[in-house]
Amino acid sequence: MHDAERGSLSEHAKVSCSNVGKPAGRVRLRVSPSNQAENWTYKLETHSQAVHHLLYLLDREHCLEGVQAVGHRFVHDGGLFDGPVHIGPEQRSKLEGVANLAPLHMPASLVALEAANIRLRQIPHYAVFDTHFHKGMPRVAQNTGLPAAFLSPQVRRFGFHGLSCEYSVHWLRSNFADRFPSRLIVIHLGSGASATAVLDGDSVETTMGFTPISGIPMATRSGDIDFGAALHLADQAGMTVAELQSMLSERSGLCGLSGSSGDMADLLVQAPDDPVAQSAIEYFCYRAALKIAGLTASMRGLDAIVFTGGIGEGSATIRQSICRQLDHLGVELSDTAHEPLISSTNSRIGVYVVRCDENSIIARHVMKSQAEFANPA
Numbered sequence: 335m336h337d338a339e340r341g342s343l344s345e346h347a348k349v350s351c352s353n354v355g356k357p358a359g360r361v362r363l364r365v366s367p368s369n370q371a372e373n374w375t376y377k378l379e380t381h382s383q384a385v386h387h388l389l390y391l392l393d394r395e396h397c398l399e400g401v402q403a404v405g406h407r408f409v410h411d412g413g414l415f416d417g418p419v420h421i422g423p424e425q426r427s428k429l430e431g432v433a434n435l436a437p438l439h440m441p442a443s444l445v446a447l448e449a450a451n452i453r454l455r456q457i458p459h460y461a462v463f464d465t466h467f468h469k470g471m472p473r474v475a476q477n478t479g480l481p482a483a484f485l486s487p488q489v490r491r492f493g494f495h496g497l498s499c500e501y502s503v504h505w506l507r508s509n510f511a512d513r514f515p516s517r518l519i520v521i522h523l524g525s526g527a528s529a530t531a532v533l534d535g536d537s538v539e540t541t542m543g544f545t546p547i548s549g550i551p552m553a554t555r556s557g558d559i560d561f562g563a564a565l566h567l568a569d570q571a572g573m574t575v576a577e578l579q580s581m582l583s584e585r586s587g588l589c590g591l592s593g594s595s596g597d598m599a600d601l602l603v604q605a606p607d608d609p610v611a612q613s614a615i616e617y618f619c620y621r622a623a624l625k626i627a628g629l630t631a632s633m634r635g636l637d638a639i640v641f642t643g644g645i646g647e648g649s650a651t652i653r654q655s656i657c658r659q660l661d662h663l664g665v666e667l668s669d670t671a672h673e674p675l676i677s678s679t680n681s682r683i684g685v686y687v688v689r690c691d692e693n694s695i696i697a698r699h700v701m702k703s704q705a706e707f708a709n710p711a
Contacts, residue, residue, distance in 0.1 A: 467496025493540035515638035524643035553596030556586035623659035
């Protein structure tokens with residue numbers, strides 16, 4: 335939750351929940367100015383229940399008083415919107431129509447929108463999209479190898495993690511303005527994973543495409559696979575399209591490779607005594623390094639890499655494993671440097687760790703959209 339004061343932003347409160355639908359759902363609340371965190375463990379059965387509980391906590395702390403707008407992160411815009419949009423019945427219907435393009439995210443976002451609307455019905459709600467940062471990619475980067483008859487603004491490579499990328503660019507410009515990298519790769523590693531080539535602040539290529547399944551392997555998502563393999567499995571196992579989508583989205587990636595967990599923290603603990611977990615980690619790092627190296631072609635070189643997201647920020651082991659495979663590009667990490675700049679003085683490529691703050695980017699877009707909605711041209 336952010337306060338806007340004379341065009342600037344400050345975080346007033348932060349409340350989050352994780353493990354929705356699991357026995358030990360975690361809820362965390364932090365309110366300014368004390369910034370002391372409270373933590374609870376609940377069994378939150380549904381996303382609707384979780385959002386209602388989060389709103390209850392914010393209301394308890396009097397944080398909902400004076401709220402003027404609500405921003406919602408939506409992973410996919412389906413090519414239907416040019417940017418952040420005020421959500422009315424028509425916009426909601428369009429979002430429901432493309433929910434199947436990101437089944438791990440969009441249905442939950444729609445449920446959260448409905449729950450928030452019940453409590454904050456008189457306040458405007460805005461959708462802010464993870465795809466928006468990539469809207470300006472060159473046509474060649476948006477294209478696919480499908481027959482031209484099937485291509486359209488709704489069938490192309492979209493790219494995701496745009497809010498994370500946008501924040502990393504904003505952060506670098508704010509903190510390293512004198513050496514802002516012209517050719518930058520932002521690699522977001524969390525339960526989802528992607529890498530994006532950013533040339534002079536603009537996205538020019540990214541590893542995710544039409545949906546958030548493609549690219550680097552993720553917690554439960556496969557990343558890139560030969561589609562022929564998927565067709566073979568569907569044929570041999572008699573899988574329906576829905577079953578195939580479920581396998582690629584919910585049972586693949588680190589979870590499928592390890593057979594035990596999609597959580598990198600768990601796998602790093604298991605790896606010394608579990609060669610299968612170690613193999614899953616190696617595959618993840620190899621594919622990430624391969625994608626970073628490939629993205630350099632879209633910019634004819636590389637000046638800096640940003641690691642962000644839960645794994646990118648939190649695991650030095652993973653960062654080191656990826657960067658060792660990029661030494662041919664001149665990437666070298668320091669053994670003594672502290673974040674945010676972790677590359678050595680001899681490294682030809684700057685390597686940064688940036689704490690992801692998508693919420694502040696959503697708040698900035700909502701501020702701008704609110705002003706435009708209130709004062710249309």
